[in-house]
Amino acid sequence: MIWFTRIFFALVALAIIQVAYYYPQMPDTLASHFDGLGAPNAWASREGFFVLYVVILLMLVAIFVFVPGWSEKRIGFGMKIPHREHWLAPERIEATRQFFRRQMILMGIVHLSLAIVVMQLAILANFEQKPRLHGSIYWALGFYFVFLIAWLIHFFFHFKKP
Numbered sequence: 001m002i003w004f005t006r007i008f009f010a011l012v013a014l015a016i017i018q019v020a021y022y023y024p025q026m027p028d029t030l031a032s033h034f035d036g037l038g039a040p041n042a043w044a045s046r047e048g049f050f051v052l053y054v055v056i057l058l059m060l061v062a063i064f065v066f067v068p069g070w071s072e073k074r075i076g077f078g079m080k081i082p083h084r085e086h087w088l089a090p091e092r093i094e095a096t097r098q099f100f101r102r103q104m105i106l107m108g109i110v111h112l113s114l115a116i117v118v119m120q121l122a123i124l125a126n127f128e129q130k131p132r133l134h135g136s137i138y139w140a141l142g143f144y145f146v147f148l149i150a151w152l153i154h155f156f157f158h159f160k161k162p
Contacts, residue, residue: 004105008064011112015057018116022123023050031131032122038133040125053119060115064108068101086162103155110151114144 023046030049031040044052081087087096117140125131 004102004109008105008109008112011109011116012057012061015053015112015116015119018120018123019050019053026050026123026126030122030126034122034125034133038125038135038137040131040133049122053115056115057112060108060112064104064111068104082159083162087159099158103151107151110144110147114140 026046026049028046029043030046031042032044032049032052033040033042035041081096086092118137121134121137121140125133
């Protein structure tokens with residue numbers, strides 16, 4: 001799990017570098033939202049665009065790093081899972097907690113990666129004379145949804161009947 005945590009925080013650092021590098025290069029007003037064909041349909045100030053990105057990054061860190069640890073300590077292990085009595089038995093509870101922590105940080109890596117890629121594509125679109133979102137956004141979203149489906153299947157089968 002230590003590698004997943006390192007990757008997650010390396011991505012956080014990459015996102016911070018992305019903001020620091022591109023912020024001074026961007027125009028005062030940027031295309032901030034794009035339609036299904038990649039044409040801009042909403043605009044934002046440079047400050048608003050990057051503040052929203054930083055807020056998204058902070059939310060991802062909170063959701064995938066702090067919330068799991070906090071909820072485990074405050075609420076206990078109250079999540080409803082199949083065959084709860086088996087997976088939360090004293091001899092298995094730590095392994096179950098480790099599984100949840102690993103899955104949360106892995107999901108954080110995927111969400112953070114998607115945010116970085118989407119923001120990079122939006123930033124690059126704003127360097128064009130007529131901003132247009134590159135079509136690779138569909139590949140990124142496709143990989144994201146394939147991963148989500150695979151992750152859900154893995155998660156479901158992990159807690160199958162013992």
